[in-house]
Amino acid sequence: MLAGVLFALAAGLLWGLIFVSPLLVPEYPATMLSAGRYLAFGMIALALAWHDRHRLKRLSRGDWAEAFRLTLIGNLLYYSCLAAAIQRTGAPVSTMLIGTLPVVITITSNLLYGREEGRLAWGKLMPALLLIIVGLACVNVAELRGAPQHIEWDRYLSGIALAIMAVICWTWYPLRNARWLRANPDKKPGTWATAQGVATLPLALLAWLLVALMMNWTIPGFVLPFGPRPEVFIPLMLAIGLFCSWIGALCWNEACQRLPTVLVGPLIVFETLAGLAYTFMLRQSWPPLLTLTGIACLIIGVLIAIRIKPEPIVAPLDISP
Template sequence: MAVGVAFALAAGLLWGLVFVAPLMLPDYPAALQAVGRYLAFGLLCLPLAWVDRRQLRGLTRGDWLEALKLAAVGNLLYYTFLASSIQRTGGPLTTMMIGTLPVVIAVAANLRNARRDGRLPWARLVWPLGLMLLGIGMVNHVEMGAVRASDDASLSRYALGAVLAVGAVVCWTWYPLRNADWLRAHPGRSPRAWATAQGLATLPLALLGYLLLWAWMGATGAAFQMPLGPDPLFFVTLMVAVGLLASWLGTLCWNESSQRLPTALAGQLIVFETLAALCYAYLWRGQWPAMLTWGGMAALVLGVLWAVRIKPQPVVAEAHPN
């Protein structure tokens, strides 16, 4: 149990890095950060593909198309939304909204897969959801005050960042549900090989996205210095670090934790990612969170922990009247 919790903590600390990387590269477009990160991750998957080559050969054309869809939405589009949002909100609000994912996914599954996976009682979900919304509202109040007090305040920029965060939540609500559909439909397949297939599918998409972004900037006369921007060494180092530590090592630590802990407990420990991301954001700012922010963080964490403890109830099929 202790080792499992330690692995979950390590995964959260590593995954939190993806929330501070956009703050470290404020002059780099979010789309470039997304394709850069997943180029690095895709290249890391090449040696893993050799290990899983037998399983990968068994995938059909339809399987590879599904892997492409998952890679496009769950990797590239999600991180583009996330990085764009963080650059506009400063980090904490986006992190809080992404922190609701365990419950948002559960609610979406409640609507979509109740007959297959059981239904969460709405009457019991209302209270933790309300607590989470209260936490987000508290942090938003603090961040909005900071925006208004700033010399270069832009409420429209901040609002756009919040909308982009919603887009990131939508992407990563769709992804695990669709991914679970494939895994349940193919119980004999290796989850590790399927993850590797998605990494391989990400590689050509990221490369194509990189080339299209480069061409677009050239055609529009953008002042940004392609292909690696104003600080090439830092950009490449950070993308490789995020690809290695967050995308690969973080997932490895999470898998190790998931093998040792009950699923219900593992789901609750995803909050380590949210807390790590918030800590990194404030460390990068060089600020101490306001008391209202501390209260909002506590409300979010308590709401998530409360919600994930609610057990789904089996849906009993009604008998046909005839």
């Protein structure tokens, strides 16, 4: 249990970096950031696959299909939505919307897997939900106060919608991933992280080509293939591809194999808190009181969710689509 929590903490600290990377290269569209990150992830995984080739050969066709689904929704689609949301609303608002994941995943796990891994009492979950809502309201009000007077509401609201889509993607991904890992305890978490990276590579290559064609048509002045600042873009993509994607996935897979699925959701709070910390470090400022209040509500809400004891019910695992 302790090792699982520490691995989840390490994954959260690494994943928090993805909230600031779109702010470092704001002139790059979100689709290009997503394709670049996972192209780097796929290339890194391909290099690592040679050393892990014997274990990778043991994966069935169904396992590879599962890796493909996970990487399509949990990697490419999720990060495209998140990066676009951050560029439209600012990192704190998007980070706090992603911060609902601990409770959203807990509720979803309770609905789908409660009969197998223990159901949580809905009455005990309500205080956590209310605190999360209050926290989100505080952060949004704080960000709107500091926004320009002529805020582009269409852009802001579309960013909120994209962040909600990212929440949906990352509600599905960790639960699905955790269920596969717990159903396959003989598989190494590192092997599964590499398999997802290898599955990502063809998708990322296709996405990169489509993005390049679209940008050549819609933004003729945009420098291709690596944009106006390749000296920043390429190292940034390699860094988040290695640390956020492969090492982050490795740590998270280690946590998922050690912890019940119902506890996976609350521990994603480490990613949210790390993202907020990195964002305000980049701004070189302290969060305003309302933002701090929202963070406190988030932490307290998650702590309440963690303290709820599920009633265990033994049942076989089912990871069918």
